[in-house]
Amino acid sequence: MAFETSRIAEDTTLPLRPIAFDGLFGWFSPGIGRRGVVLCGTHGYEQLSAHRPWRTLAERIAATGCATLSFDYPGAGDSGDAGADSVEGWVRAIRRAIRHLRDEAQAEEIVLVGLRLGGTLAALAAEGERVDGLVLLAPFASGRTYLREMKMQSRTIGRMPDGSPMPQEDGTLTVGGFHIGPGLAAELSAIDLAGAERAPAPDILLVGAEIGGLGPRYTTLGATVTTRPFPGLAALVANPLYAETPEETVAGVIDWVAAGAHPCPGRIAILPPASADPIRGAGWCEEPLRFGTSVFGILCRPREAGPRRPSVLFVNAGTNVHSGWGRQTTVLARGLAREGVMSLRMDLRGVGDSPDRPGGASPLYSLASLDDVRAALDHLETMSAGPVVIVGSCSGAYLAFQAVCRENRLKGALLVNPYCFDWNPADDVDSVIRNVFRNASTYAGLLRQGTAWRRLARGEIRVGAIARALGKAGFARVAKRVAPLFRPRPAGGSVAQRVADLRRRGAHLHLVYSGGDRGLAALHENLGRSPARIARRLGEPVTMIEGADHDLSTAAAQGRLAEVLKALLRRLG
Missing domain, CATH: 3.40.50.1820 (Alpha/Beta hydrolase fold, catalytic domain)
Structure with a gap:
């Protein structure tokens, strides 16, 4: 050629x-x-x-x-x-x-x-x-x-x-x-x-x-x-x-x-149907979907039709495509299907295989993404899905919380390592994400390592810069506590009030955190520092997964998450 x-x-x-x-x-x-x-x-x-x-x-x-x-x-x-x-x-x-x-x-x-x-x-x-x-x-x-x-x-x-x-x-x-x-x-x-x-x-x-x-x-x-x-x-x-x-x-x-490619005379492109040949595996069957404003998702069904069961809606964590970090969402969805549970893993507009949002805006910590969630729920309704549980991690957990508080069609939510429950519109999303690890625990963790002490002795670590960073972090913590006093209260009241409202309407909310995750600060700020107090407000204890990173990368952490989700689905019937 x-x-x-x-x-x-x-x-x-x-x-x-x-x-x-x-x-x-x-x-x-x-x-x-x-x-x-x-x-x-x-x-x-x-x-x-x-x-x-x-x-x-x-x-x-x-x-x-x-x-x-x-x-x-x-x-x-x-x-x-x-x-x-x-x-x-x-x-x-x-x-x-x-x-x-x-x-x-x-x-x-x-x-x-x-x-x-x-x-x-x-x-x-x-x-x-x-x-x-x-x-x-x-x-x-x-x-x-x-x-x-x-x-x-x-x-x-x-x-x-x-x-x-x-x-x-x-x-x-x-x-x-x-x-x-x-x-x-x-x-x-x-x-x-x-x-x-x-x-x-x-x-x-x-x-x-x-x-x-x-x-x-x-x-x-x-x-x-x-x-x-x-x-x-x-x-x-x-x-x-x-x-x-x-x-x-x-x-x-x-x-x-x-270069040099030429059309064939008279050839007309005929596109195949979107789901001409679903992918099947042991106990599951999947097909691609478009819904709402061309939002893309993968519907994962059990191979054998069974009694009406709860279904699951997975939303993106950050800008990870719908298959998830380490492909864990695909694996989890197919495991659920083998147990008779249907799920939809979707891409918000601006992520994965969905189109851009207007103006190329980011979907992260944006309430505009709730429109995509509603479109997914509309589609699940046409399929006579059972009670729907929404699952999200990090920014997806924020979206899941906002959705379950607003959508009575959602009967439960599983939030994994949410960084916050409400986003302050005055904060720059990009700056927060880029600097989220620059905190006192990070510096302390480095200084506990022998290599860091040797670098300190050789003058390779700038102590002044660390001190300034820690000072800024301390100021930021104080500012974070004071700032809510001057901000308008979110719709629906405080986080604790919205959690109480969810319980009154019969919706289930379960929280999962990696041990030491940065999002625990928001949990303690909004629902209390005592595990017992938090459990009373939620109606159940928070699940802590020790030895796991923020994204639950290990097989053991992902297995524990699957157990928690299945337990939540059993409570819904």
């Missing part, structure tokens, strides 16, 4: 539609030309961060008229679990995606676009398929390099409430709630792209710093290799809250991918 400078006009806008194929969930546009593009995302936390910019890239490629398919690997996102946590399973999935484009879009030319580990996997998949073009975005030349980088990331992502790194479970590397077990680590360690004996594609675009000599190696093997820098890589994969689309890189990739 020759990549020329001409391309299909970008005014042909073809929306992506959700599809399922061979147990994999994806987004597809059949295109109007001969060229098909498969997007191979990266893995785990990096893909959680890159989810929305990656979707933007897929949409823009589809707008060029190329058939486009972006999908979740087995065991990731909304895909099934067959072949999960296996390099072989992931590579096989890429090849199935290629065949899907050939069969369903009649694609004659295939281009793979892979991000980070996805680039590594795309290169492996291309060794056993006829691939015409390959875009590798900051790939790992070897699996060992990938594992080393993930080990470094694990020390900074998902820290404990005192600021210390999250303890690792024996034999498992956990990065942002995603786990790499010994079997997967062994498979990854065996990857070495520099040892390829033939070029994976005749035309290759390498974006990012050259690692492992891949460019010269592929050139020696006969490929035409183009290299470009990757400005904006860190902002793309480092944090879901602040992920940004690297516009320069995206534009360059689209130009390269679409």
